[in-house]
Amino acid sequence: MLLRAIDKFFSHEASGGILLMLSALAALLVANSSLAPMYEGALGSYLRVTLNGEGLEKPLILWINDGLMAVFFFLIGLELKREMVEGKLKNPADVALPGMAAVGGMALPALVFVMLNWGTPETLGGWAIPAATDIAFALGILALVGSKAPSSLKVFLLTLAILDDLGAIIIIALFYTAELKVDYLMLALLPLAGLLYLNIKGAHRIAPALLLGTIMWFFVLKSGVHATLAGVVTAFLIPIKDKFGKSPLHSLEHGLTPYVLYMIVPIFAFANAGVVLKGLTFSDLLAPLPLGIALGLIVGKQVGVFGVTFLMVKSGLARMPAGANWMHIYGIACLAGIGFTMSLFIGSLSYADPALMNEVRLGVLSGSAISAVLGYSALILAAKRSTPVPAHA
Numbered sequence: 001m002l003l004r005a006i007d008k009f010f011s012h013e014a015s016g017g018i019l020l021m022l023s024a025l026a027a028l029l030v031a032n033s034s035l036a037p038m039y040e041g042a043l044g045s046y047l048r049v050t051l052n053g054e055g056l057e058k059p060l061i062l063w064i065n066d067g068l069m070a071v072f073f074f075l076i077g078l079e080l081k082r083e084m085v086e087g088k089l090k091n092p093a094d095v096a097l098p099g100m101a102a103v104g105g106m107a108l109p110a111l112v113f114v115m116l117n118w119g120t121p122e123t124l125g126g127w128a129i130p131a132a133t134d135i136a137f138a139l140g141i142l143a144l145v146g147s148k149a150p151s152s153l154k155v156f157l158l159t160l161a162i163l164d165d166l167g168a169i170i171i172i173a174l175f176y177t178a179e180l181k182v183d184y185l186m187l188a189l190l191p192l193a194g195l196l197y198l199n200i201k202g203a204h205r206i207a208p209a210l211l212l213g214t215i216m217w218f219f220v221l222k223s224g225v226h227a228t229l230a231g232v233v234t235a236f237l238i239p240i241k242d243k244f245g246k247s248p249l250h251s252l253e254h255g256l257t258p259y260v261l262y263m264i265v266p267i268f269a270f271a272n273a274g275v276v277l278k279g280l281t282f283s284d285l286l287a288p289l290p291l292g293i294a295l296g297l298i299v300g301k302q303v304g305v306f307g308v309t310f311l312m313v314k315s316g317l318a319r320m321p322a323g324a325n326w327m328h329i330y331g332i333a334c335l336a337g338i339g340f341t342m343s344l345f346i347g348s349l350s351y352a353d354p355a356l357m358n359e360v361r362l363g364v365l366s367g368s369a370i371s372a373v374l375g376y377s378a379l380i381l382a383a384k385r386s387t388p389v390p391a392h393a
Contacts, residue, residue, distance in 0.1 A: 016261040017140015020340065022270035024365065031274030043271055056221070063272045068264045070231040072341075075260045076165050077235025077255040083121050088159045097318035098159035098307060104129040104162065104308030105336050106167050109300030116292035119276030123289040126350035128175065129360060130296025130367065132168045135161040136261060138342050141372050148383035149331075150323030157332050160305070168342055169232055176349040177225045183225035188230070191216040195237040202243040206252055209238055226349065265341055272344045275361040285366065288362055289308040289356060293343070293363025298370050301337035306330055324382075331378030337371030339364055 030039045043061040050057065058066070083089040109130035117123045135158070142157060143150060190213040198209050213234030221227035240249045285291065309329050312318040321328075347360035 004099035007119050011121065012260060015140070015234055016136040016265070017143070019262060020134075020137055020140070020269055022264035024273040024340070027270045027272070027274040028277075028365075032277050036276070039274060056218070061271055061348075064268055065345065066227050067219060069268060069345060070228045071256070072231070072260055072268070073169070073228040074213070074226045074231035074235045075253065075256050076162075077232035078168070078238065078249055080162060080166060080232075081236050081238070081240065082249060082253065083159075083162060088155060089162070093161070095159065097312055097321075099136035099163050100154050100318075101156075101305045101308045101333075101336075102160045102163040102167065104304035105133070105211065105301050105333070106164060108304030108307075109337075110342070110362055112296040112300040113292035116295065117288045120288050123292075123351075126289065126360065128168070128171045129343050129346050129350065129364070130227075130293050130300055130337075130339055131171070132339050132346060133161045133164040133301075133336045134338050134340040134342055134368070135165065136265060137340050137368070138371070138375075141335055141338070141376050142332075142379070144376065145379045145383070149328065149371030149379050150321065152210075152323055153328055153332055153379075156321045156324075157257060157335060160332070164336070165342065167230065168171035168346065172346070172349065173229055176346070179205070180224045181222065184219050184305055185225065188216050188219035188223060191219070192233065192237075195234060199237045199239050200241050202241065204242040204246065204248065206238070206248050209234065209248075235357060261344050268341060268345070272348060273365060275365060276358050280362070284359075285362065287359060289359040290363030290366070293339075293347075293360065294367035294370070296339040297339050297343070297364070297367030298334075298374070302330070302333045305333035305336045309333070327328070327378055331375050331382055334371050334378055338375070340368045340369045343368070 022071065027039075030036065044059050046057060046059055046061055048057045080089070089095050110127045113127050113130055114124065117127070138157060138161060139154070142154060194212045195209060195216070198212070203209065216234065217227050217230040220230040238249045238252060240247055242248055285294070306329055309318075310326075313320050343364045344361065347357060347364065351357050351360065
């Protein structure tokens with residue numbers, strides 16, 4: 001009976017989002033309990049992998065954020081390549097509406113953040129934090145609505161979130177690179193060349209590509225460029241069809257998804273979502289950093305996604321998702337404001353000060369939670385409206 005219940009839970013579309021919420025809640029409880037010193041000590045403990053004094057030496061929190069998250073971005077890269085070659089991103093006409101909505105949904109939150117942090121230069125570098133959308137969390141909330149929402153909304157939200165992640169990857173590459181060490185970057189070209197060869201050859205075996213990707217990750221990490229980008233590059237060089245007509249990319253994506261969804265992302269959430277509430281007052285929520293993040297996620301995402309969608313549909317440049325009304329679109333715009341994993345990740349790249357990171361967690365958790373509640377409520381309300389907007393409205 002228990003095994004059947006567990007299997008039923010993990011087979012549900014919302015299971016990833018629910019597990020993510022539970023991990024964040026666990027982090028919140030532990031960070032504000034007597035276990036807090038143990039929690040902080042464990043995350044700050046150093047793990048060394050060296051040979052003759054050369055190698056990596058980082059605290060556990062950075063092994064999680066630089067190492068495990070490289071696997072997370074590797075999976076995102078696999079999904080992006082699949083969608084571009086044979087999926088939702090293959091036809092430009094299908095990408096136009098969610099694509100422009102994603103652009104609006106990244107630009108407006110960043111603008112809201114900058115407006116509120118313009119007078120505090122020490123926090124201005126986190127402008128990209130509210131620009132990201134958490135795919136697992138957002139789709140998990142949409143799955144809770146179930147059949148009450150038209151299936152076209154899932155395609156719209158998924159495409160929007162995938163393009164949002166692509167935008168986040170570009171932002172990380174351009175704006176969150178540390179001091180560049182060209183020698184290590186040049187060394188990274190060697191495994192990259194090997195990956196290109198395997199891709200062109202249509203290699204069937206996955207292990208050599210993963211080994212080369214790991215070596216490239218090491219060199220990219222040492223170069224100062226954020227190492228998660230090595231995961232994306234490796235993913236794009238996994239053959240979608242090998243010389244036997246089989247798909248290494250599909251096999252890898254299928255095998256990796258449960259580990260990322262049910263292990264890596266929850267571990268990241270547990271390690272990064274521990275807001276310390278002791279001593280916090282309501283006025284702390286109104287500080288420029290947490291307020292900029294929260295309002296960026298809540299207001300910026302809604303205005304950006306809904307506003308661009310409204311303009312494109314009304315101008316005749318795009319069609320409304322089939323069976324949807326404007327309340328559905330508003331609900332999706334709210335769900336796009338669930339930043340969580342990606343927002344916390346960009347926050348960890350933006351600030352080294354633990355006090356500022358606590359403010360980041362406060363802003364991300366409050367903004368994402370409010371966006372989730374608003375999105376779910378709007379979609380339930382939309383289901384009660386029986387007349388959808390015509391496709392050419």
